[in-house]
């Protein structure tokens with residue numbers, strides 16, 4: 001069973017993707033920064049505030065998926081009739097995941113955030129400074145989940161180590177209303193059948209059925225035994241063995257690129273309809289985070305203009321894919337002309353809403369306020385690469401132009417109203 005050292009399907013792991021897949025130059029140097037991507041809008045501009053909204057680092061599978069993975073491995077052991085060497089290796093592979101791992105951060109996940117802190121310190125040297133850290137001008141806010149709290153701690157440690165100082169007196173605040181707003185607001189959508197009808201229809205459609213048959217053929221297991229849940233579990237086994245241990249496991253040999261693209265699309269359908277453009281409530285549920293972002297930017301601009309020392313130079317907020325995806329949707333990023341549905345997969349190869357490219361572990365939205373000779377400008381970056389706002393050609397628009405662009409949301413996006421509606 002000759003498996004390549006990087007699974008040929010590693011670019012299709014969706015929200016289970018490594019951060020290195022979206023920035024391959026990091027594979028050779030995890031602390032590398034592409035200077036051209038982080039330079040100010042023009043030489044006269046000075047960075048004054050950075051808001052970083054970050055997804056946690058690499059994690060264990062959730063308990064639900066560990067159970068599905070275990071069930072499928074047991075089925076392969078008992079029913080697979082193939083003598084293929086990869087199938088034999090899958091049979092003897094050790095199912096080392098245990099239920100209590102339940103989405104907790106792994107060692108690689110700590111390193112993801114530690115190194116992100118190192119790179120951001122190189123990218124924004126005037127903001128992420130020893131003095132700002134010591135004086136409490138760098139704030140940390142996190143979801144209460146283990147994967148997020150420990151990502152925050154790892155980021156703080158990376159920052160302190162890079163600045164050759166201690167982070168022992170640097171606190172973080174747990175705020176689930178802000179970092180897990182979907183729990184209070186979206187669970188209605190999450191649980192409603194209507195939210196996922198496109199996902200269910202695709203999973204029971206011809207494309208996924210073909211993948212199930214090909215997996216069954218490779219294992220030599222009767223078709224009726226392989227469900228789409230099991231196909232997803234096998235795909236997760238490949239992705240987690242790679243993201244957690246850096247190993248290209250024999251599980252990956254069960255899939256070709258067509259299979260991977262199909263499973264990736266099933267995952268994107270789930271995120272599109274449960275956290276993205278599928279339902280308005282999804283993006284509106286991130287009002288609280290949207291308003292929080294602009295209130296921090298307003299405060300920074302105001303303190304700058306009044307000549308005061310900024311009370312908050314950097315804000316680091318650590319959450320989940322379902323923290324960032326609704327916010328990116330509210331801001332209008334990665335919107336396709338055509339909705340993602342169960343029946344238009346064949347037209348969606350070039351889709352913008354692709355979580356493998358947008359939402360890997362440690363994904364991060366960076367919003368930087370610059371003070372320029374002509375006034376304040378704003379720059380958005382996703383995963384350390386510049387983003388231009390939909391509808392605004394300027395890659396670093398004036399702060400005023402951005403506020404005007406989002407004026408309706410700024411005045412009308414109210415969490416309480418939205419969440420009452422969702423109920």
Ligand SMILES: O=P(O)(O)O[C@H]1[C@H](OP(=O)(O)O)[C@@H](OP(=O)(O)O)[C@H](O)[C@@H](O)[C@H]1OP(=O)(O)O
Nearest residue numbers: 015016055056059061062064065319320321322
């Ligand atoms: O498919 P799983 O159980 O892993 O889904 C997780 C979410 O992971 P994702 O689908 O985004 O890869 C997890 O998001 P994360 O950003 O924290 O990894 C989410 O918190 C967890 O509740 C599961 O989401 P689900 O939609 O409730 O299954």
